[in-house]
Amino acid sequence: MTDRLGHKQTAAMLTLMVLGREVPNPELKERVGFTLTGKERTELNDSGYVTSEKAGRTFVHQLTDRGWAWCEKELGAGTPPPPRPQSTLCSVLYLVLGGFDGFRRDRNLRLADVFGDSASPEPAEDLETRIRVAYRELVREPRGWVALVDLRPKLGASAAEVDVVLKELSRSGKAHLVPEDNRKTLTAADHEAAIRIGGEDNHLLSIEA
Template identity: 55%
Template sequence: MTNRLGHKQTAVMFILMARAREVSNTELRDTVGFTLDGADRRDLNGRHLVDSTKQKPTNHFVHRLTDKGLAWCQAEMEHDEPAPPRPRSSLAIALYAMLGALEQYRRREGLRIEEIFTADVELTEAEIVERIHSAYRKLARAPRAWVSLTELRSMLVHARRPDVDAVLKELDRSGKAHLVPESNRKVLTEADHAAAIRIGGEDNHLISIEAS
């Protein structure tokens, strides 16, 4: 069980987890309508959940979640509802239900929390290739097995689609991977159509990657 925090502190913790980077008080105010200052900031700093530093030349605080803070967020996601007092908005209860389901998914798929909440950065081609291979290994039931692009893309959410498509086309062109259409078009869902990659005027829905 976690040592529960107040609603404002919990909101800050979840924002820092979701952003996965330093967040300024200005950004916090624009996002949730308040800043992390005073007793709330000193408390989170004292618990070693958040590191806060003053940013020059403005002298405004910026905050970053510590490893201990990330572990706190992960444990907090297992609760059914926020700490007392009970929030007036039912949206907060729904949020905790969603976070609980997300934590169950993380455990079921064997993912680290850092693999779900990562900073929005531009990935290099090599990094995208590695993420594609990593996702494929988790999804494929056997070497060179066919994997749905819908499932593969669901594990590449932090990479830009045009960049992923460019890498997939190059892997296919070089023979390191193979992209093919689903032969039974009747089984395709809207998600499958959306995830397809078009090559040579044909939509491809499945991928097989050669063993490296």
């Protein structure tokens, strides 16, 4: 039997399993309604199940090999972790997970074989193209400024992957990243979407034609 985790930690682990890649807190919030923060995050980090790194203002999480192994055991647990939830759906979910676990074992499959394809980082050139397309959709004039908080949701990639491409575009002079002058207008979402370069948070992007 696996070491059981709390309900929220278990949900986070299974979500990271299914997505099979780095997942930033904003995406967790959008997909499952919560973020992985505070004691719940640090406990998973300390256990060696999850790595969490800062990307801008937010954390990005990914399962470790030990985390994948925990998920494989959890699928065969048969019942939800205590305290036993009132929802019948949760009990049925574990029945389904157990059936899937039996199917996987019969075929000698690892969870990474099933969900691992999405763990491969997207080629930088493909993500750069998507950034350029999203920028053109948002910009109002040639080489105008677009807020990163508006750009990121259109990309379907982790914050860490996007940051790598944006930093390379900035370094090569193909794009420019600057802070918002009027800091009073910045929202929590703006701060979370910012990219930190040279010790400064940048909120706006302009791409050369």
